[in-house]
Amino acid sequence: EALKSRVEAIDPDTCDVGDEDAFFVADLGEVYRQHLRWKKNLARVKPHYAVKCNPDTQVLRLLSELGLGFDCASKNEIETVLKLGVDPSRIIYAQPCKTKGYLRYATNAGVKQMTFDNVDELYKTKQIAPDAELYLRILTDDSASLCRLSQKFGASMDSTGELLELAKKLDLNVVGVAFHVGSGASDPKAFIKAVQDARFVFDQAAALGFTMHTLDVGGGFTGDESFEPMAAVLSASLDEYFPPSVRIIGEPGRYFVSTAFTLACHVIARRTVTDATLGTTSYMLYMNDGVYGNFSSIIFDHQHPVPRVLKNGNDVLYETRRSGYDTPSMVEYSIWGPTCDGIDVISSSCTFPEVIDVNDWLYFEDMGAYTKCSATRFNGFTDNHDVVYICSEPGARALLGF
Numbered sequence: 001e002a003l004k005s006r007v008e009a010i011d012p013d014t015c016d017v018g019d020e021d022a023f024f025v026a027d028l029g030e031v032y033r034q035h036l037r038w039k040k041n042l043a044r045v046k047p048h049y050a051v052k053c054n055p056d057t058q059v060l061r062l063l064s065e066l067g068l069g070f071d072c073a074s075k076n077e078i079e080t081v082l083k084l085g086v087d088p089s090r091i092i093y094a095q096p097c098k099t100k101g102y103l104r105y106a107t108n109a110g111v112k113q114m115t116f117d118n119v120d121e122l123y124k125t126k127q128i129a130p131d132a133e134l135y136l137r138i139l140t141d142d143s144a145s146l147c148r149l150s151q152k153f154g155a156s157m158d159s160t161g162e163l164l165e166l167a168k169k170l171d172l173n174v175v176g177v178a179f180h181v182g183s184g185a186s187d188p189k190a191f192i193k194a195v196q197d198a199r200f201v202f203d204q205a206a207a208l209g210f211t212m213h214t215l216d217v218g219g220g221f222t223g224d225e226s227f228e229p230m231a232a233v234l235s236a237s238l239d240e241y242f243p244p245s246v247r248i249i250g251e252p253g254r255y256f257v258s259t260a261f262t263l264a265c266h267v268i269a270r271r272t273v274t275d276a277t278l279g280t281t282s283y284m285l286y287m288n289d290g291v292y293g294n295f296s297s298i299i300f301d302h303q304h305p306v307p308r309v310l311k312n313g314n315d316v317l318y319e320t321r322r323s324g325y326d327t328p329s330m331v332e333y334s335i336w337g338p339t340c341d342g343i344d345v346i347s348s349s350c351t352f353p354e355v356i357d358v359n360d361w362l363y364f365e366d367m368g369a370y371t372k373c374s375a376t377r378f379n380g381f382t383d384n385h386d387v388v389y390i391c392s393e394p395g396a397r398a399l400l401g402f
């Protein structure tokens with residue numbers, strides 16, 4: 001409804017420049033439902049929302065009202081969360097290789113929890129944040145995830161002893177272990193192995209005189225139906241390896257926002273492609289958003305957004321064109337973004353039962369994770385599309401004052 005009413009109000013022939021830009025509709029009720037679902041399935045794990053995934057202010061406000069913590073990766077993210085009135089103790093600076101200036105900023109702002117995974121970071125921490133509450137991030141098997149992180153971060157299990165010994169020598173405060181099984185994880189077994197490894201490091205730390213009290217199980221959870229089985233496996237291994245006295249936190253990102261955002265895009269141009277030999281006609285559709293914009297998720301997050309028809313113009317020529325097809329479902333399209341680059345393709349082949357023309361609108365569901373946050377301004381297009389907020393849950397409406 002929100003999608004439709006906005007596009008109905010736009011006349012591309014007369015509207016102000018930019019009024020026909022792509023836009024999101026965000027249902028904050030969906031974020032709220034994901035929160036309830038998390039509490040039901042992973043009651044032991046206190047989520048620290050990974051801001052990088054979608055730093056939308058209303059999402060952050062809602063999650064803050066719901067009492068979540070936050071995983072921040074940079075100064076800007078920490079600043080954004082602190083501005084909402086969140087206490088620094090609810091933030092973990094979950095970046096094992098930090099910029100010195102950012103680390104100084106975080107420390108001055110009172111953010112103490114942070115991760116590390118290498119010797120050099122320990123020396124840096126000693127110099128700038130000697131009172132930090134450190135989490136040793138360990139390597140995981142992330143081979144069954146969409147976005148692998150372990151080739152970049154995580155201490156191998158044969159290096160954790162040496163790192164803990166150095167931390168002891170430097171008189172640093174190591175309070176726990178962190179891991180991440182890869183974003184968009186699909187194999188629950190990765191959690192079992194990671195929890196077992198974390199247990200090993202807890203014991204190693206105890207032998208060196210540390211009292212670790214918190215395990216950070218990272219992100220990797222998807223919002224689809226694989227969440228419940230994944231959560232069940234994780235909960236069982238947490239209960240097996242960690243007594244209730246150990247605090248468990250997580251850093252979910254995608255799980256909270258993926259399904260909450262829908263993106264509407266305007267068809268700005270069309271090219272008709274005829275194949276004389278086969279006697280077929282297909283169309284190349286050009287939209288006003290692409291892989292350099294909110295569809296950056298195609299490149300960075302290995303997504304395959306599914307196009308759906310939001311508004312089909314029914315212009316004068318429409319019926320004539322349509323009557324040219326015996327089977328409307330035969331109409332074939334490729335869908336492209338607005339920039340000059342050939343890589344800017346959203347779908348190289350899809351079909352609609354309708355003829356889609358310039359001025360029509362398409363929409364794409366599940367566009368909340370790793371989309372807007374990694375959009376660029378390449379070719380001069382905007383990287384900041386409007387968000388129309390709705391809220392399908394009274395509980396969330398009350399919290400947000402909607």
Ligand code: PLP
Nearest residue numbers: 050183184219220251252253254
């Ligand atoms: N924590 C860290 C350190 C990350 O690098 C990421 C994603 O890259 C996340 C949490 C969020 O992961 P996800 O969106 O898969 O939950």
